[in-house]
Amino acid sequence: MSYELIALLMFTSMMLMMLTGQRVFAAIGFVAVVTSLLLWGDGGSEMAFTASIKLLNWYPLITLPLFVFMGYMLSESGIASDLYNMLHVWMGGLKGGLAVVTVLLMIAISAMNGLSVAGMAIGTSIALPEMLKRHYDKRMVTGVIQAGSSLGILVPPSIVLVLYGMIARQPVSQLWLAGVLPGLMLAGLFILYILIRCHLQPQMGPALPKEERSMPLIEKIALLKAGILPLVIIFSVIGLFVMGVTSLVESSAVGALAATLAAWGRKRLSRKVFNACLEKTMAISAMFMWIILAALCFGAVFDGVGAVRAIESLFLDQWGLTPWEVLILMQVSYIVMGMFLDDTAMLVIVAPLYIPLIKVLGFNPIWYGVLYTITCQIAYMTPPFGYNLFLMKAMAPKEISLTDIYYSIIPFVLIMLFGLGLIMAFPQIALWLPEMVYPK
Numbered sequence: 001m002s003y004e005l006i007a008l009l010m011f012t013s014m015m016l017m018m019l020t021g022q023r024v025f026a027a028i029g030f031v032a033v034v035t036s037l038l039l040w041g042d043g044g045s046e047m048a049f050t051a052s053i054k055l056l057n058w059y060p061l062i063t064l065p066l067f068v069f070m071g072y073m074l075s076e077s078g079i080a081s082d083l084y085n086m087l088h089v090w091m092g093g094l095k096g097g098l099a100v101v102t103v104l105l106m107i108a109i110s111a112m113n114g115l116s117v118a119g120m121a122i123g124t125s126i127a128l129p130e131m132l133k134r135h136y137d138k139r140m141v142t143g144v145i146q147a148g149s150s151l152g153i154l155v156p157p158s159i160v161l162v163l164y165g166m167i168a169r170q171p172v173s174q175l176w177l178a179g180v181l182p183g184l185m186l187a188g189l190f191i192l193y194i195l196i197r198c199h200l201q202p203q204m205g206p207a208l209p210k211e212e213r214s215m216p217l218i219e220k221i222a223l224l225k226a227g228i229l230p231l232v233i234i235f236s237v238i239g240l241f242v243m244g245v246t247s248l249v250e251s252s253a254v255g256a257l258a259a260t261l262a263a264w265g266r267k268r269l270s271r272k273v274f275n276a277c278l279e280k281t282m283a284i285s286a287m288f289m290w291i292i293l294a295a296l297c298f299g300a301v302f303d304g305v306g307a308v309r310a311i312e313s314l315f316l317d318q319w320g321l322t323p324w325e326v327l328i329l330m331q332v333s334y335i336v337m338g339m340f341l342d343d344t345a346m347l348v349i350v351a352p353l354y355i356p357l358i359k360v361l362g363f364n365p366i367w368y369g370v371l372y373t374i375t376c377q378i379a380y381m382t383p384p385f386g387y388n389l390f391l392m393k394a395m396a397p398k399e400i401s402l403t404d405i406y407y408s409i410i411p412f413v414l415i416m417l418f419g420l421g422l423i424m425a426f427p428q429i430a431l432w433l434p435e436m437v438y439p440k
Contacts, residue, residue, distance in 0.1 A: 010035055010301070025287075029294035032301045039301075051296035061166070061292075065285040066252035067157045070237075070259040072277040077263035079230050086227025089220060096198030096205035098134065099144045102127040103190050106148025107155060107183070124396060137204040138400050140197070143408035146392055147190055150377035150416070154370070155183040156238060157252070160347070163288065164369045167295055167351045173241070174434040178366050182374065182430050186419045193415055233258045295351060323361040327371075330354055331420075334375040335382060346376060367423075370430040374420050381409045381416075 010031055017027035083105060091097040105127060124145060131141040153160035156176035165172040198205035233255065241251040263269040321329070334346060358368045383389060383406045392405050423429050 006035070006039070010298075014298075025290035025294040028291075028298045032294065032298040036297075036301045051293055051300065054296055061162075061289070062249050063157070063172075063252040064159060064162060064288055065281050066249075066256045067159065068284050069277055069281040070233075070252070070255040072280050073256070073259040073263055073273075074230055074233070076273045076276050077259075077266065077268040079259075079262055079266065079268070082223075082226040083230050086223045089215070089223055093207050093210075094195075095202055095207050096194045097207060098127070098131050098136065099140060099194045099198070099205050100191050102131070102141075102144050103148045103187055103194070106145070107151055107187055124392070128396065131205075132397070132399075134208065135203075135206055139404050139408040140194075140204050141408075142392055142396060142400055142405050143410075143412050144190070144194065146381055146389075146405075146409055147412035147416070148187075150380065151183050151187060153377065154179045154186070154373050156180065157255075158373070159288065160373060160376075161369060163292060164347060164351075164372065166292055167299070167347065168355045168365050168369065170365050170369065171438075174366050174438055175369050177434040177437055178370050178430045179373065180433055182370050182419065182423055185422070185429065186374075186416060189415045189419055190412065193411060197411075229262055233262060295347075299351065323363070326357070326361060327363065327424075330357075331371065331375045334372065335379040346379075347372070364427065364431060366434060367427045367430050370423060371420065374416060374423070378413055378416050378420065381413050383409075 014027050014031045017030065022030075091101050094100065128141055128145060132138060152158070156179060158176065158179060161175040161179060162172050164170070165175050194205065236258065237251050237255040240246040240254060246254060260269065263273065330350075333350070355365060355368075358365055381389065389402070389405050389409070393400075393402050396405070
């Protein structure tokens with residue numbers, strides 16, 4: 001049996017196992033271990049052990065539970081809600097102001113947690129009822145929350161970019177910096193669309209009545225103080241790291257400690273809140289560690305059978321594709337897979353194929369990490385089976401149908417495709433900041 005056929009069997013076996021409902025790490029790890037045993041006998045059993053030692057020796061992985069804990073502490077203690085209340089009062093007089101506030105809230109939640117699901121959960125529980133109560137168009141608000149939460153794996157500290165850095169052997173610090181300007185650019189495009197749409201169709205996002213916005217200045221300042229606290233925590237964590245005061249791991253520890261102290265200072269640090277944060281942090285962290293372990297094992301076997309060179313030969317020699325055509329083909333494959341899988345599963349499935357190929361084609365792997373994250377989020381929001389679409393349906397009130405959710409996301413997907421095209425055409429949008437902070 002040829003190595004190309006072995007690689008194809010590995011890939012199809014893994015996909016078939018996932019279709020049966022198996023967990024991602026179980027499907028990937030099982031195929032990797034069984035293949036290594038069949039190819040190399042008893043010696044192949046050491047693949048998984050080698051991958052586990054490599055994982056445990058990767059010091060930056062400590063950032064994963066610490067940043068996740070920081071995010072859950074800020075959300076479970078209600079400090080994230082304070083931020084929304086502040087923005088709500090200060091910007092509610094603008095047509096579409098609450099939708100703009102929600103995008104800003106999603107950016108803040110992204111920086112707190114690094115996971116798009118967390119942003120969507122908070123947006124659905126806090127922002128959605130507020131906007132529906134104030135007669136915002138239901139398709140507008142569901143689209144805003146989904147699009148805003150998509151920034152969760154792009155804006156630092158992105159957990160998914162940490163995972164990408166681990167698998168692609170790229171510095172996480174540069175990946176985070178590479179995501180800053182694209183994330184802000186997409187947020188700016190979302191806000192611009194909301195303002196233009198609500199100006200042309202005021203019924204889509206009416207301004208808050210004056211009586212709801214009028215309160216004594218001292219109360220507004222009190223709200224401002226409460227809302228600024230989570231932003232101070234976020235920017236101090238990222239700022240200390242960028243300035244070189246703290247390392248990546250130290251920054252995550254500072255964030256976790258600052259969030260805990262903020263909750264304690266607000267008298268919201270109860271045993272129930274603390275236990276909930278710990279349980280959710282352990283669940284998320286354990287899931288990611290199992291997935292990374294399975295991905296390392298699968299990648300070692302996949303590369304060992306020469307699959308990467310076979311794919312490279314197929315695309316460049318046999319099909320005669322140019323590097324840019326290969327890149328576009330990769331992005332299209334992400335969109336198709338994103339209809340069925342989450343971002344982590346997509347990364348660990350194709351990373352052994354795509355990342356070495358990106359380097360061979362002469363593209364920057366830091367830049368490609370940004371393209372990957374944006375394309376994954378587009379895939380999440382693409383009907384008929386986008387992952388985020390069903391999350392929104394599960395969290396939204398009954399009055400919002402799946403058809404509403406499908407229609408709501410169309411303009412935001414088009415905006416993200418436009419933004420993706422800009423970053424592909426002008427790589428410096430992603431690379432300028434990391435190159436400035438870390439000059440060669």
